[in-house]
Amino acid sequence: MDTVDVLVVGAGLAGLNTARLLADAGLDVAVCERRTSLETGIRTTGIFVRRTLEDYELPHLGPAVRRVLLYPPSHEKPVELVSTRDEFRVGDMAAIYAQAVRDAERAGAQVRLNAGYPGKATRARFTIGADGARSTVARRLGLDVNRRLITGIEEVYPVRTGSAPAFHCVVDPRLAPGYIAWVIDDGEHAHVGLAGRADRFTAPLPQLLTRFRGSFPVPEPAGPVRRRGGPIPVGGLLRRIVSPRGLLVGDAAGAVSPLTAGGLDPCMRMSELAASVTFDYLRSGNRHVLEHYDGAALRRRYLLRSQLRRGLSLVRGPGIAELAFGLLRTPPGQAVAKKILFT
Template sequence: MDTVDVLVVGAGLAGLNTARLLAGAGLDVAVCERRTSLETGIRTTGIFVRRTLTDYELPHLGPAVRRVLLHPPSLRSPVELVSSRDEFRVGDMAGIYARAVEDAERAGARVRLNAGYPAKATKARFTIGADGARSTVARELGLDVNRQLITGIEEVYPVRTGATPTFHCVVDPGLAPGYIAWVVDDGEHAHVGLAGRADRFTAPLPQLLQRFRDSFPTPAPAGPVRRRGGPIPVGGLLRRIVSREGLLVGDAAGAVSPLTAGGLDPCLRMSELAASVTFDYLRSGNRYVLEHYDGAALRRRHLLRSQLRRGLSLVRQPSIAELAFSALRTPIGKAVAKRILFT
């Protein structure tokens, strides 16, 4: 049986970045991933926001998006938000994962695909759960698990529109209850999807996605269409995300914006803290080091967005959403929307 310092469960962005940092610090690190290929089972749209683009060097990114259109259920009179800066880029997640594997292995980590958890052939001093919204590691270690989830579906395909890169957000509780439908067209690829509370969907997700495509002017595919989707935690960072046996990162820890459901920036930043705490703990053996990885303290940063999430979840009728857009069209409403989307 192999014995390692750290076993990272899950080869997503959070897990691979944590593994790279720990291996680079000199620890013996193994990564196990149940998928046989990182090109399959992708669940994120891959939208990177400005602060991520500023602080991290990322490969395989599409053109910059500076324009957002917010659409009410009627799709009439959308609210246009335009930034003077590059606010979003959509990444090719398969390419990004492949590069992250290379970087982790170059640092000394061993990445094993088609390897489930618990890993019978590997014994670890410390386990890091980066295994998604429904984390098995969280349950095995007796840590908190995500209870508030939305479910999404998305189609991704190449386009040749030549249009201004635009992020369309459609707020329609009849179509995407508790969240939004979206179209991201950056001139190279289109991402068409929707997500919401599973208990409020009025039809199977593929049917709802087709209904959305029929009603919204989506770009025509210029190549193969790939479908992805899955659960997204929106309850905010979990409170108990660390023990003496291990900790959680990324979606497993609920490190996703409660309002926008964006998780790529939090997962990168949280993986840095996770690696630092793990290294210090294994080097010193001092359990009090783990207190720096306090989910209850970290979740306070998202208190406002958690409250706004609850407000969005209460909107059940398209007429109420239309009424809310009246306020959104005012200068104050636009300023609030810009602060949420462009920071």
């Protein structure tokens, strides 16, 4: 049986980035991933926000998106928000994961696909759970698990060039209760999807997605259509995300914006903190080091968006959503929307 310093469970962006950083620091690191290919089972839309684009060098990104349109259920009189900066880029996640694997292996980490957890082949001094919203590692380590989830579905396909990049967001509780439906068209690919509370959906998600495509002008596919989706934690960062046996990163830790459901930026930043704390703990053996990875303290950053999330969950009918857009069309309402979407 192999023994390593750190076993990272899950080969998503958070897990692979944490593994690379730890291997770079000189630790013996293994990554186990139950999927046989990282091109399948992708759950994220791949939207990277300006903060991430400014702070990290990322490969395989599409054109910049500076324009957001917010639509009420009627799709009439959308609120248009335009930034002078590159606010969003959508990544080719399969290619990004492949590059992240190469980077982790180049640093010295072992990346094993089709390897379940817990496995019999590897023992570790410390385990890092990067295994998604319904984390098995969290349960085995006695850490907190995500309770507040929404469920999403998305279709991704190439489009004919020429369209102006735009991010379309539709607030309609009949399609996406407690969240939104969206179309992101960056001129190269279209991402068409919706998400919401599973207990409020009025039909199966594929059926609702078909309904959305029929009611909203979406780009026509110019190539194969890929479908993805899954659970998204929206309860904010969990409180207990570390123990002397291991810690959680990414979706497993609830590191997703409660309001926008964006998780790629916090997953990049948390993976850096997780790697630093893990290295210091294993080197020193001092349990007090783990206090720097305190979910209860870190979750304060999500407080405002958690409150706004509760407000969005109260929108149960299209009439209320239409009324809310009256506020969004005012200068203060647009200022708040820009603060949320453009930071």
